[in-house]
Amino acid sequence: MANRTSEPEKRPGFFSQIKSLFxxxxxxxxxxxxxQIAMLIGGVLIGLLIGAFIPPVNVWTMVLWGVSGLMLGVLASMFLMxxxxxxxxxxxxDGMxxxxxHVLSTSLxxxxQASEAPVGINPKTQDAVYRTVGRGGVVVVGExxxxxxxxLVNDERSKAARVAHGVPVTVLYVGHGDDDVSIADLAKTIKKLPKAIDKTTMAAVIRRIDSVSQSISSLPIPKGIDPTKVRSQRPR
Known part of the structure; x- marks a missing residue:
């Protein structure tokens, strides 16, 4: 019996993505x-107001300016959403x-370069440590x-310092304490770190750390978050 060719996965259409995002x-x-309704109405009013002051003023020009204002309102409402x-x-x-x-692997x-899987984890408490390497050095993030x-944090920081001598190692904790970084500000905080290494050194550091990292494929990964359910789909 001939093998059936698997059909390619059907991706959601543009309007379907807009609906999901909304x-x-x-x-x-x-x-x-x-x-969004206020923005649409405001866009039309702005267009009509501009059309009333720019000659020639007639029905068709007012319609065109009104449509232009509506398009402006659509863009503004999409940007807001x-x-x-x-x-x-x-x-x-937040808190999952x-x-x-999820943030390190999608927002930096x-x-x-980072992985969605933690580099260290306490299976009982689900406390985890993540690592990312970039132009700002090595960042160890505790959750x-x-x-x-x-x-867990000290082990990962020592490992990074040992194999990446001279490369800055920054430790961050995700949370809402005085010295913590909120999950919403995590990517921005990491991106603001001053550049300390070039791309060649960055690649070398990644290889060195990966070579000494213990495999955690058998360790349970936290189950509290399913990124496919919480990540909003952006229209393509």
Whole structure:
């Protein structure tokens, strides 16, 4: 019997993604539809106001300016929804085990490399340590209770300092304490670190750390977060 060729996975269409993004964001910001309606109306009014002062003033020019204002309102409402969807995502995953790995692996850009899986974890408490390497050096991020994270963080910091001599190692803790970094500000905080190494050194550091890192594939990964359910889909 001939093998059936697997059909390619059907990706959601543009309007389907817009609907998902809207639904996702409205759960956190119920006032979003009213704000978008106000922007659409405001855009039309601005267009009509401009058309009333720019000659020639007639029905067709007013219609064209009104449509132009409507398009401006659509763009403004889309921009607002996109910005709010990011904030909504952070609010949903805040405090969930595994949220740090999700942010590190999706929000740092090309100058940083990280994995969604932790490099150290306490299976009983789900306290975890994550690592990312970039132009700012090595960053070790603890997720969970500081007291229980001490050994895991110190082990990872010592490992990084040993194999990447001279490369700065920064330790951050995700949380809401005085010295903690909120999950919403984690990516921004890391990106603001001053550049300390070039791309060649960065690649070498990644290889060295990976070569001495113990495999944690058999360790349980925190189950508190499913990024596919909390990450808003952006229209393509």
């Amino acid at each position: 639904t996702f964001t409205r759960e956190i910001y119920p006032w979003l539809p009213w704000a 996109t910005r709010l969807s990011t904030s909504a995502m952070y609010q949903k995953i 085990p595994g949220a740090t790995g 850009g090309r100058n940083w 969970g209770s500081r007291g229980r994270l001490t050994r």
